[in-house]
Amino acid sequence: MNFDDTPQEADFRATARAWIGANAPTQYEEELRKSSLGRTVLKNANILEVAKAWQKKKADAGWACLHWPKEYGGRGASPIERVIWQQEEGPFGQLSRMFIIGHGMCGPTMMAFAREEHKRTYLPPLASGEKVWCQLFSEPAGGSDVAGLRTRAEKDGDDWIINGQKIWTSGAHYSDYGILLTRTDPTVPKHKGLTMFFLDMKSPGVEVRPIKQASGASDFNEVYFTNVRIPDHQRLGEVGDGWNVSLTTLMNERSAIGAAVSTGFPELFEYCSSLMLDDGPAIEDRAVRSKLANWAVKASGLKYTSMRAISALSKGERPGPENSIGKLVAGSMIQDVATYALDLQGASGVVSGEDGELAGRFQAMLLRAPGTRVEGGTDEIMRNIIAERVLGLPGDIRVDKDVPFNKIPTKGRG
Amino acid sequence: MNFDFSDDQKQLRDQARKFLTEKCSPKAVRVVLDGKAPYDKELWKGLAEMGFLGVAIPEEFGGAGAGHLELCVIAEEMGRANAPVPFSSTVYLAAEALLIAGSDAQKKKWLPAIASGEAIGTLALFEGKGNPAPKNVKLTAANGVLNGVKKPVADGAIADFAVVAARTGSSGRDGDISLFLVDLKAGGVEVKSLTNLDPTRGQAEISFKACKAEPLGAAGEGWSILTQMLDRAAVLCAFEQVGGSDRALEMGRDYALDRIAFGRQIGSFQAVKHMLADMYVSATLARSNSYYGAWALSTNAAELPEAAAAARISATQAFQHCAKNNIQVHGGMGFTWEFDCHMYYRRANAMALGLGSLSYWEDQLIDRMRKKNAA
Numbered sequence: 162m163n164f165d166d167t168p169q170e171a172d173f174r175a176t177a178r179a180w181i182g183a184n185a186p187t188q189y190e191e192e193l194r195k196s197s198l199g200r201t202v203l204k205n206a207n208i209l210e211v212a213k214a215w216q217k218k219k220a221d222a223g224w225a226c227l228h229w230p231k232e233y234g235g236r237g238a239s240p241i242e243r244v245i246w247q248q249e250e251g252p253f254g255q256l257s258r259m260f261i262i263g264h265g266m267c268g269p270t271m272m273a274f275a276r277e278e279h280k281r282t283y284l285p286p287l288a289s290g291e292k293v294w295c296q297l298f299s300e301p302a303g304g305s306d307v308a309g310l311r312t313r314a315e316k317d318g319d320d321w322i323i324n325g326q327k328i329w330t331s332g333a334h335y336s337d338y339g340i341l342l343t344r345t346d347p348t349v350p351k352h353k354g355l356t357m358f359f360l361d362m363k364s365p366g367v368e369v370r371p372i373k374q375a376s377g378a379s380d381f382n383e384v385y386f387t388n389v390r391i392p393d394h395q396r397l398g399e400v401g402d403g404w405n406v407s408l409t410t411l412m413n414e415r416s417a418i419g420a421a422v423s424t425g426f427p428e429l430f431e432y433c434s435s436l437m438l439d440d441g442p443a444i445e446d447r448a449v450r451s452k453l454a455n456w457a458v459k460a461s462g463l464k465y466t467s468m469r470a471i472s473a474l475s476k477g478e479r480p481g482p483e484n485s486i487g488k489l490v491a492g493s494m495i496q497d498v499a500t501y502a503l504d505l506q507g508a509s510g511v512v513s514g515e516d517g518e519l520a521g522r523f524q525a526m527l528l529r530a531p532g533t534r535v536e537g538g539t540d541e542i543m544r545n546i547i548a549e550r551v552l553g554l555p556g557d558i559r560v561d562k563d564v565p566f567n568k569i570p571t572k573g574r575g
Numbered sequence: 576m577n578f579d580f581s582d583d584q585k586q587l588r589d590q591a592r593k594f595l596t597e598k599c600s601p602k603a604v605r606v607v608l609d610g611k612a613p614y615d616k617e618l619w620k621g622l623a624e625m626g627f628l629g630v631a632i633p634e635e636f637g638g639a640g641a642g643h644l645e646l647c648v649i650a651e652e653m654g655r656a657n658a659p660v661p662f663s664s665t666v667y668l669a670a671e672a673l674l675i676a677g678s679d680a681q682k683k684k685w686l687p688a689i690a691s692g693e694a695i696g697t698l699a700l701f702e703g704k705g706n707p708a709p710k711n712v713k714l715t716a717a718n719g720v721l722n723g724v725k726k727p728v729a730d731g732a733i734a735d736f737a738v739v740a741a742r743t744g745s746s747g748r749d750g751d752i753s754l755f756l757v758d759l760k761a762g763g764v765e766v767k768s769l770t771n772l773d774p775t776r777g778q779a780e781i782s783f784k785a786c787k788a789e790p791l792g793a794a795g796e797g798w799s800i801l802t803q804m805l806d807r808a809a810v811l812c813a814f815e816q817v818g819g820s821d822r823a824l825e826m827g828r829d830y831a832l833d834r835i836a837f838g839r840q841i842g843s844f845q846a847v848k849h850m851l852a853d854m855y856v857s858a859t860l861a862r863s864n865s866y867y868g869a870w871a872l873s874t875n876a877a878e879l880p881e882a883a884a885a886a887r888i889s890a891t892q893a894f895q896h897c898a899k900n901n902i903q904v905h906g907g908m909g910f911t912w913e914f915d916c917h918m919y920y921r922r923a924n925a926m927a928l929g930l931g932s933l934s935y936w937e938d939q940l941i942d943r944m945r946k947k948n949a950a
Binding site for chain 1: 839862864866
């Protein structure tokens with residue numbers, strides 16, 4: 162048992178470190194290091210532009226999408242090399258956020274299902290960040306129950322005509338392309354009538370409207386489709402096989418090993434280490450210590466769970482299912498951590514923004530946190546996944562399983 | 576990076592699991608649970624023969640000369656089987672105390688006897704309520720003679736010798752405490768068995784009356800040795816707790832698959848599924864923290880104090896969580912003596928206290944994290 166790199170890993174790490182040291186936009190390092198959930202901002206620069214510039218620079222030197230094949234803009238690196246890169250990239254990895262959906266979900270789906278000429282056309286600029294992609298799955302009628310979506314695709318010659326609405330689309334407002342899950346046959350049970358496409362987000366009839374979130378920020382959008390035309394060659398997978406195609410996408414979303422999940426603990430521990438309460442230093446208060454200790458072991462438990470998965474990668478093995486706990490644990494923890502940080506501030510905890518304690522760091526975290534427990538699979542969906550796929554418990558009894566989609570009730574009452 | 580046990584260590588785990596499945600069935604555990612024997616002597620003998628008692632004891636002292644990682648994998652299996660033997664007292668505490676501070680003669684006398692299963696050892700630290708702290712040690716030592724009462728002492732009624740924490744000074748500092756080695760069969764001690772949460776592991780009150788004792792380690796070094804002992808034992812116990820957590824989770828999962836209510840498997844209800852998923856989360860966090868503890872223990876890393884406290888807290892929480900919810904998944908049947916669920920519930924809650932309670936280790940963890948940050 163050890164934490165040492167193999168000689169090849171050490172070589173790779175040294176090369177990566179040297180390149181990052183010479184090329185990273187270090188003028189933003191301090192700000193990126195201090196960013197936390199609900200607050201990743203650069204004061205004197207447009208973060209989108211900085212992120213795109215960094216991604217392009219990486220791509221030109223062969224450091225973008227490391228695990229992708231070279232012909233599609235990657236490096237053909239091993240999974241463990243990808244992890245080492247992430248470790249070395251450190252705070253600059255924050256700049257990859259706007260590409261996560263494209264690189265983590267759209268790219269792998271294109272790789273698995275698109276025609277070869279499309280892969281060669283679309284994947285390299287996706288890798289280099291010149292083109293940004295989004296994922297159009299969720300709908301007002303299909304969140305956790307994605308297969309309940311209603312956006313229609315109807316065949317018209319060699320094209321498909323799309324009508325409907327998507328919601329919770331991250332980054333749609335700055336995306337160039339998207340992968341789109343539609344219903345092509347409403348007369349069969351819901352999982353069987355779906356088909357996947359990719360499309361140009363600038364196509365006529367696509368309208369993006371930002372959602373003002375509960376936190377006040379706008380990271381997500383509604384996307385409306387009115388008679389949008391998509392040529393049939395942009396279909397991904399067979400007609401009616403969209404559910405299986407989407408599983409590829411979602412599996413990739415959840416297998417991002419080594420991607421550090423935010424728990425808020427380092428921020429809270431640092432805060433408590435210097436905070437004075439009425440009776441003395443917070444860190445010497447028995448109640449504070451108990452809370453900190455309980456969160457500390459969750460944070461370290463997640464860290465070493467991830468190390469176990471990385472070790473499996475290093476040995477060329479498939480990681481076990483342990484990593485599936487990350488989002489579930491971190492999501493509710495960061496919410497609790499933020500709530501407690503404000504509790505420690507007393508009445509002044511109500512003040513957010515620049516006038517707040519630590520410029521409102523924990524207030525921003527608190528307001529953003531409910532989203533983390535919903536996006537990419539709610540806590541409840543994550544528990545179902547653990548129960549069914551890891552523990553082998555039976556799936557839910559689905560009352561709509563064998564019912565044609567257009568016969569499923571659409572209203573709970575009246 | 577290789578943050579995992581080696582193939583040989585995993586093989587040892589399989590070997591231990593096979594052995595314990597055969598020799599330590601729930602039926603065998605119940606012999607001790609029902610008070611028909613103070614511990615499972617046959618199993619103890621078997622563990623010695625397998626080389627498990629001395630796995631981390633050097634060959635020159637009659638052990639297998641493997642290491643702490645090997646001991647960790649065996650500990651996990653002992654916890655999974657809920658073994659009714661004085662393994663933790665003898666191997667994690669007494670043997671480790673001798674390895675840390677014993678003279679050559681002391682090691683020669685006791686370590687081979689531990690490895691062969693002839694000697695059971697334990698730690699006599701607590702004196703009634705309270706957590707490990709120098710001020711709670713009242714038993715005195717003067718002129719090689721101990722006077723005072725220790726309670727509770729794990730496996731005290733069956734132990735052949737004990738490491739005893741005694742007061743040798745009154746400055747109010749850690750240096751007031753020294754450790755002694757006492758042959759419990761040599762006179763000067765009175766032992767009384769105590770009823771306790773987990774009858775598969777005995778607890779006793781031991782009165783020392785002008786009892787002869789020899790120093791273990793230097794005078795005034797007792798607290799520092801004890802702290803090292805407790806850290807090591809915290810990691811090793813964490814592996815037992817991880818093993819117990821996994822077993823309790825499996826029992827709950829299996830029952831949820833077999834039991835039908837309202838015309839369906841109860842494991843198809845989300846209320847039950849989510850409870851089991853949360854148990855898996857706790858058990859996984861505990862396992863990962865314990866692996867880190869194992870790494871720190873086996874390399875004698877500077878991180879051991881922090882890693883041990885984290886493993887202790889995480890594994891204690893996980894075992895308590897899994898054991899109590901295992902009963903909940905079983906419903907009424909889980910609350911019968913006949914079902915095995917309560918054996919894990921008892922063990923989980925007894926283990927949560929044995930080396931100092933959760934609140935004690937929470938305090939320790941924060942102190943140690945602060946120390947690291949200050950350094």
